[in-house]
Amino acid sequence: MNQSSAEQRTSPARAADSMESAARERVIRLAGFDQDGIADGPGLRCVVFVQGCPHHCPGCQNPQTWAWEGGAETTPSELRDRIFSTVLDTGVTFSGGEPFEQADALADLAQMLRPRYDVASYSGYTFEGLLKLSEKRPGVMRLLRSIDILVDGPFVQARADRLLLFRGSGNQRILDVPASLAAGSAVWTKDPAWVGEDGSARVAGAAFE
Amino acid sequence: MVTEILKRDGRLDSYDESKIVRAVERAMRDSGRSDFSSAATLGVKVSDELSAVSKDGRASVDEVQKAVETALVKAGYEDVAKSFRLFRADRTRTREKNSALMHTFDEITTRDARDSDLKRDNANVDGDTAMGTMLQYGATAAKEYNEKFLLRPEQAKAYREGDIHIHDFDFYALTMTCCQIDLIKLFHGGFSTGHGFLREPNDIRSYAALACIAIQSNQNDQHGGQSIAQFDRGLAPGVAKTFAKRYRTDLAEALSLLAPDGAAVPDADRMKAVFATAEARSGEKPLLGGSPAFDAALRADILAAAPELPEAALDKALAYARKTAEKETDEATYQAMEALIHNLNTMHSRAGAQTPFSSINYGTDTSPEGRMVVRNLLLTTEKGLGHGETPIFPIQIFRVKDGVNYNPGDPNYDLFQLSCRVSAKRLFPNFSFVDAPYNIQYYKPGHPETEVSYMGCRTRVLANVHDPDRAISTGRGNLSFTSINLPRLAIEAHGNEAKFFAGLDAMMDLVAQQLMDRFEIQARRKVKNFPFLMGQGVWLDSDKLHWNDEVREVIKHGTLTMGFIGLAETLVALYGHHHGESDEMQQKGLAIIRRMREYCDALSAKTKLNWTLIATPAEGLSGRFIRMDKKRYGIIPGVTDHEYYTNSFHIPVYYKIGAMEKIRKEAPYHALTNAGHITYVELDGDMARNVKAFEAVIRAMHDAGIGYGSVNHPVDRDPVCGYNGVIGEVCPKCGRRESDELIKFERIRRITGYLVGTLDRFNDAKRAEEHDRVKHGLGGSGSAGA
Structure with a gap:
């Protein structure tokens, strides 16, 4: 996916996002919401699936989240209340859909959640792509500054591997976002909860014979 | 003409x-x-x-x-x-009766278990084998006899028509349900299985082997499951004995190599006497993890016997011997635990038809020996059987206790964490909670027998009105139990609450009489009818009886138990909603179950027998009641429109609810069901990849006052490449598709507390229930990244 065609398919939600006045709350176009999720990051997590995606990766698990229309509208504070009511969950993951197409609204949400929750986001953009994108869209940087972990890059079918922890294909990385921003380049997280005790970010050898 | x-x-x-x-x-x-x-x-x-x-x-x-x-x-x-x-x-x-019996025999004989619900009544019996079939002939004929000769007419009618279910009815005249075995007591001085006497074991491997034999022997005297109340404390002496033996022989060997020529160091034979003397002098045994008084005495004795031995050589030998012995003991313990698990999954009881229903409780022994038992048991469970299969037996129950293993800094916290890791991969251990208010009230520090023990599927015995000084788990169990079809009482009440409670009271009267009748039959049996359970003193106080004595007095330590099924459907039938849907319905649900508990408590006070209430583990029952009620009342939405009634007080498996909300809703029922209970949380996905999430659920259970709980999650295995995890249509490791070949993926699921390797042995209702299970809080939409 090159940058320009992604631009052409850019989200109306994002457009609304950036135009929204600071006084009124931003809107999130939501494809789905899960609580007690165990597959999208360590611990029990709430997972916010946003609606709308420019990437259209072949083999995508959730093609129903591609369309910009569809889903349902909600607000950061509504989602915050749902997340607060779960009691058990200690983390929140943004998924989709492409979270960074609704960066401002999700940044609002992330800021309401931290530091009580650790916040992670998936993105079909790479970390480097997001840095570049942020030059035109300040919201992208706002969201990056509001999350702990980024699982970046598109799903690449040729590199699909079901033994990866919290990732679909081998090109994707699990990044420590504050460290990456500080360094100006992608830095893998060292958190064993994300990348396993052996740091391989794959299911440990002990998981099968 | x-x-x-x-x-x-x-x-x-x-x-x-x-x-x-x-x-x-x-x-x-x-x-x-x-x-x-x-x-x-x-x-x-x-x-x-x-x-x-x-x-x-x-x-x-x-x-x-x-x-x-x-x-x-x-x-x-x-x-x-x-x-x-x-x-x-x-x-x-008479003719019709005979032919009905014969037709049943015919079904047992000729139909494949796959096609016959009758033959899958118990998921743990292989109904296709010769011995399984023979067991079913016997059970069928026994039920016929018991109904005609032992039940009163009104009891027979209630049983036949599905108002109540008399559990293990085939054993009505013969046995009690279950028992928590006290291994320390059993092994002390050795025991007999009726075919020869077994000496007190002297090695961890013998301890493990005899633990299996105890379970197997006891299983032949009872119709329910067999449990070891204190597995770690029971086997710890075996570890200590193995260590002492290894320490002794390793020391003799090291000395023979390190001592200068001519030094009179003790050889392996003489070392026995040297060890005995040192033990007597120091008053301490050689222990794992250090025994300074013993070691000092040993050192002095050896030097006195062999003055020409350089002290440095002796110290080197002692250090080597201790280190080597600890390592060898650890290895021997691992092998013993591996053998135990293999044994319990392959041994047979009941004429070879059934693997014993075995459970083991552990987790609170903080001695180095007990810890070594548990760590190795968990590691071998994690590894799986010969080809990495998930072990079905024993049901393992890790006993969680604040100050012992629950928090960082507690001496056994590492074992709790290991338990979470293993259960996230193998579905066992389950977790029991000594800190729940109704369990901690009986807990006396320094008296492990007062820690709650559960029988794998959920049965619990602790309070004792017959002998209040012995409110303990060990040597006791359930005598018999009968469950009430609650939804039917609700349907019959037509929304009239008073009528429902009147019907419930009348039904409890009937059940109480029936349990009392069964108690009378059991009480007249003699020690000789239970050669192991009573003959070897496994059951509390049975060692005070003679071979031909009635067991009447000692079985008063056991429990007479009422159960129930389908609280959710009961509430829907009465009020239109179940307790998962509103707090108001939760109060209504608690009122019903409290009424049942109060009825049992009143009977206990009156009769000085242990009347208790159980959240019935519903296996064959889950389909039986609803089939009959469908026929009788037709399809009632939310009541009879499934293939099964919901297990005891559970929130229906098809109802979407957050994990915490489910725990919070079910916990108060644990306090009321003193004969046993379990709460399951269903999570979707490969738990082994996210142990942190697993531990969070177990901690939530502990903090909410749950007594006994577990997490259900899919555990699949590809027998071709050995991958263990969640498998969809394609094996993540080798890429094999199930549909490509004849060899199917194995899918381990839990049914009534027991694990089953394939869905084939689930009866129809349980298959439907498994199919309907909603993973709590998950919409299943997956992640964009994967």
Whole structure:
């Protein structure tokens, strides 16, 4: 996916996002919401699936989240209340859909959640792509500054591997976002909860014979 | 002239007038007459009558009976005709009874277990094997007998029609349900299985082997499961003995290598005496993890015996021996645990038809020996059986206790964490919570027997009104239990709450009488009927009885238990909603279950017997009640519109609810169901990849006052490449598709507390229930990244 065609398919939600006045709350176009999720990051997590995606990766698990229309509208504070009511969950993951197409609204949400929750986001953009994108869209940087972990890059079918922890294909990385921003380049997280005790970010050898 | 008679089964027999004469005589006798001479005359009349109507010289049995009745009435013997009719009706019933029994036998014999719900009633018995079939013949005939001879008519009716379910009804006249075995007591001085005496074991491997034998032997004396209450404390002495032995032999070996020529160091034989002396002098045994007094005495004794041995060489030998012995003991313990798990998954009881239902409780022994047992047991469970399969037995129960293993810094916290890791991969261990208010009230520090123990599927025995000083888990168990079909009472009440409670009270009266009747049957049995359970003193106080004594007094330590099924459907039938849907319904649900508990408590106070309430583990029952109620009342939405009634007080598996909300809703019922309970949380995905999430759920259970709980999650295995995890259509490791080949992926699921390797042995209702299970809080939409 090159940058320009992604631009052409850019989200109306994002457009609304950036135009929204600071006084009124931003809107999130939501494809789905899960609580007690165990597959999208360590611990029990709430997972916010946003609606709308420019990437259209072949083999995508959730093609129903591609369309910009569809889903349902909600607000950061509504989602915050749902997340607060779960009691058990200690983390929140943004998924989709492409979270960074609704960066401002999700940044609002992330800021309401931290530091009580650790916040992670998936993105079909790479970390480097997001840095570049942020030059035109300040919201992208706002969201990056509001999350702990980024699982970046598109799903690449040729590199699909079901033994990866919290990732679909081998090109994707699990990044420590504050460290990456500080360094100006992608830095893998060292958190064993994300990348396993052996740091391989794959299911440990002990998981099968 | 009639010459042949056509029998009901189609066979032809020659007509015999004397048989008719005898039947008439019997009828005359039954009606108090004695003029038998007229019977012969009547016989002739019947033959004439039949000859008149029969064209081909044949008459059917029915025609003969009709002719006899007509002849009797014509001759003025109305009363005799009546008793003849009654006699025939009785014969018909007997015939039908026999043929119903025989038809059941026929189904048992000829139908594949796959197609027969009858043969999958118990998921742990292989209904296709010879011994499994033989067991089912016996069970079927026994049920028939028990219903006809041992139940009162109103009990038989309630049982037959599905108002109640009498569990393990085939064993009605024979056995009690279950027992928590105290291994320390059993092993002390050795024991007998009835086929020879076993010496007190002296090595961890023998301890493990004998633990299996104890379970197996006891299983033959009971109809329920077998559990070891304190597995870690029971086996720890075996570890200590192995260590002492290894320490001794390793030391002798090291000394023989390190001592200068001519030094009189003790050899392996003499070392035994040296160790015994050191133990006697120091008052300490050689222990894992250090025994300074013993070591000092040992050191002095050896130096005294061999003055020419350099002290440095002795210290080197001692250090080497301790280190090597610890390592060897650890390895021996691992192998012993591996053997135990293999044993419990392969050994058979009950004429070879059934693997014993084994459970083991552990987790609170903080001694280095007990910890070594548990760590190795968990590691071998994690590794799986020979090809990495998930072990089905034993049910393992990790006992969680604040200050012992729950928080960082607690001495066994590492074992709790390991338990979470293993259970996230293997579904066991489950977790029991000593800190729950209704469990901690019996807990006396320093008395492990007062820690709650659960029988794998959920049974719990702790309080003791018969002997309040012995409110303990060990040596006790459930005597029998009977469950009430709560949804039916609710349907019959037509939304009238008062009517429902009146019906419930009446049903509890009936069940109480039935349990009391069964208790009387059990009480009259003798020690010799339970050669292991009572003969070897496994059951509390049975060691005070003689071979021919009644067990009446000692079984009063056991529990008489009422159970229930389908609280959710009951609430829907009565009020339109279940307790998952609103807090108001939660209060209604608690009121029903509290009523049942109070009824049991009142009976306990009155009779000084342990009447308790159980959240029934519903296996065959989950489908049986609802099938009958569907037939009787049709489809009632939210009540009879599934293939099963919801397990005990559980929130229905098809209802979407967050994990915490489910725990919070179910916890108060744990406090009420003192005979046992379990809460499951369903999570979707590969738990082994996210142990942190697993631990969060277990901690939430502990903090909410749950007594016993576990997490259900899919565990699949590809037998071809050995991958263990979640498998969809394609194996993540080798890429094999299930549909490509004949070899299917194995899918381990939990049913009534026991793990089953394939869905084949689930009965129909349980298969439907498994299918409907909603993973709590998950929409299943997956992640964009994967």
